[in-house]
Amino acid sequence: MASRLLLGCGAGTVGHALIERARERADPVHVVTLDPEQREFPQRDVTITAADPADPSVLAGIDGPVASAFIGTDSPERNVEIARAASDVFTSVPIVAFAGHEPTAAERETLSGLVGTVLDPTAALREYVGETVTGQAAQRARHLRSLIGDCEGELAVVLHDNPDPDAIASGVGLATLARSFGAEAGAYYFGEISHQENRALINVLDLDEDLTELDAPEDIAAFDAIALVDHSLPGVNDRLPEDTPIDIVIDHHPSPEPIEARHLDVRSEVGSTCTMIVEYFDTLEVEPSEELATALLFGIRTDTADFSRGADRLDFEAAETLLPRVDTDVLDQIERPMISQETFETLARAIRNNRVKGGVCTSCIGPLRDRDAISQAADRLLTMEGVVATLVYGFVDGTIYISARARGSELDIGETLREAFDQIGSAGGHAGMAGAQIPLGFLGEETENDDELLTEIVREVIDERFFETLSAYGRGDDRSGDEPDQWRSTLSGR
Template sequence: MVDRLVLGSGPLVSSVAGSLQEQSGTVQVVTADEKRAESLRETGISVFTLDPTDPATLERFDDVDVVAALDTAGEHNLAAVRAAQRVFPDVYMLAYAGNDSAVDDAAFSAIVDRVIDPGRVTAQFVMERAGDAGRQMRQLWRILRELDSLAVVTHDNPDPDAIASGVALATLADATGCDAEVCYFGSINHQENRAFVNVLNLELRNLIESSEVESFDGLALVDHSRPGVNDQLPEEMPVDIVIDHHPPRTPVDARFVDLRSDVGATSTLLVDYLDQFGLDVSDDVATALLFGIHVDTQAFSREVSQRDFLAAATLTPQADLATLERIESPSISPSTFETIAAAIRNRRIEGEILLSSVGRLADRDALAQAADRLLMFENVTTSVVYGFADGTIYVSARARSTEIDLGETLRDAFGKIGSAGGHIDMAGAQITMGVLEATDEREESLEQIVESVVADRFLEAADTYLTEGPARVYTPETAEEYLEPGADIDRREPPAEEGEGIGRGRALSENGESETERNDGSGSP
């Protein structure tokens, strides 16, 4: 069987055949150029020195999967695909239109599945680098080159998308001569997140004090967009770079701002940057980015876009899929199982909303996993699980209906007494208990108070959302008022259902929610 049959002569044949040789499957070349054939054989490629435009030549090959006619001359490629069509009428065929205009594209289109037009490819390449997107890339490159060192700060308790985005931006910065370090506040507790960092040996710096960032020349925020919001930086700290896929409700101030809500993960944006600058990354970075996209799009089922799929396809040949399987299958602690069991026992159902208080938490990360499990109950479209630990109430919510935007609902319910945020189908909140914890020493009374605060406020906010609709989300339409002069602006309107917003105080953006809840928006990974 011949997986890929390459026809013709010229540098494109050598380049493509060499690249295909490095991948799985067989590659064979048919060329009338003896010199080219000898050169290819020296690289280990199987070559036949025959006329690729002769059907009799092609009949000697069986079970061909793909035919690529890549000669320099367009007329030679047209003759080759006509011969191939007679011998392989059902295979996938593509043809290079050639360096001249001797053959019209329509002649190729009538035969092949895909025509490679050098003029169109060149124009696309130029537009990507000289057009609006190119100007944005060059602006980022200039800023990085101006800095000697850069702190790339993720949101608190980072999830895989934030971590992978930070590592990728640090890779990009290093290529410009800027010494970058990926930093975060909080902790990485979720078993999958810990496995993610440890197995891939990703270098991260756990910040204790915000003053540690002052030793860097520049500051970048990834997977969130404002200092002091879901990180422990001072709100007034100047920011050089912001890259995020969550649309904020308030203006973002930085020298370079890229907020694109039309993708499902910040990692997708970083894949685009690396591709635009032609940078090769290590297998570990490619694996991290692929996992970041996989997690934030909930295995390509939530808020996913074509660009997410294209980014994943770009990464897959280099990513270590066996390692991803190891990361996704970590052991689960007994306390997690106990929290899930408590959530099932204490469930309360109001219409299609299931609420459950698990009481005092041993492992706050288990809340999100419990919310995932309870969403599987019959006739339940929304699950809200909550508990308390160390003077803080933690809330994790899930939905499989679009009637309620959980991010908006939790912000409305808890934004004034704590911090909250998230996506339409998963969100989280944190509420400092303060005097509540001292109201009664009895555990059962404290649990009753927590249940009253969370359940009543959520149900009221959900009812308000259903009757009045969501609050307005800030978009970049008026970006000139907060970006520096000459800055490039992404003016695409975020889809209404991606109503990611930011609450008051250290509001949570729910940046890293995943199918197993790597980050429930309450700051726990």
């Protein structure tokens, strides 16, 4: 199992807090520090290396895979030294650095150039005060409350099809917020909720009564107002008619098309839609229940890969706001659900069918029994040594479903999928995580009764379009003839 690497932690208050937090987690943790107090402190499931974390040779000699690295001394100067070494050694690993106490502007700038995320409490406080003064969050919240108050009938909060934890929790959250203002509201979705963690989220927290499956697009006509959460366009990743008037959009995904809504809140820099919902609760001084707080935190953690993928300052602040209200025992039950045989079979096929070209791993699963498992397969294949991007796909009910991931590179996987597949289906997402849906009808092949032949055709078409787009995206059209083994250096930013 990949370790979470803590560099310099133990040499200050932040480091000590992280070590204590690590004791509560099941993930293996490896600490590299010169701090004698920390070296002598016995920790279960925590490996301590007594060495200089600013020495590249020490970092390069760490055994086993590294999932993420955190730099956490109290000294800004020391954090810069460690960041230089870590950025040279861990080119494909998310690195987060604490700025330290009272960093200079030059130290902040240097850290920002070396690592993916810099946590600066001074800057965060200044930004928070600035936002409070300018009132952006307050303006958004007041506008949302006013619009909800205008609803004469029920507000339908529509999740994207086959919703994930971020969509489920943010949808239930917005409906709960609306009801707190006296409005009639509910969360609705098309498709299925089959992923074992998604089912655990609903079952353990008793969210069944808060979610209603819609049978047909025409059902939406019964509602007075429509809100979209975790997606932004009707008819794209939901079964609403494309011309459905939308009143509210709250989403953290960039949209490939203009969005029309009476209340529009799309912030692609935020790691989770649940984070945005927490901001509304906090600003409007509405306290979520223990069950909802637990669901919202789970949504934030899953969409940010436990704050290691695309996490923004607001995601950390939202988590901090929720933690006192969260039932950690219930959260643990949700995060460790039973995995179905169908999911194991899908993961096995993804591993068995994978193809790697220049650091990019693709896998065609073929016919799907559990479509939610392809996202788990994409995450799992991304842990393979030397792999910087994954594309996993399969088909069911006349649709090809695609899930993609990327890490530690200049590749924007969301933009790549839009370029490759938007003309034949719908695609979107973030730089590190994206998905697409493509109707099988575009193939124009009579293969309905031959899954083996259909699998080969789908693999050939999807892989070809994806790698052609990768070549153009990473190298430029004039270099599209480069050999596949040259792509790795492009995608890793070297």
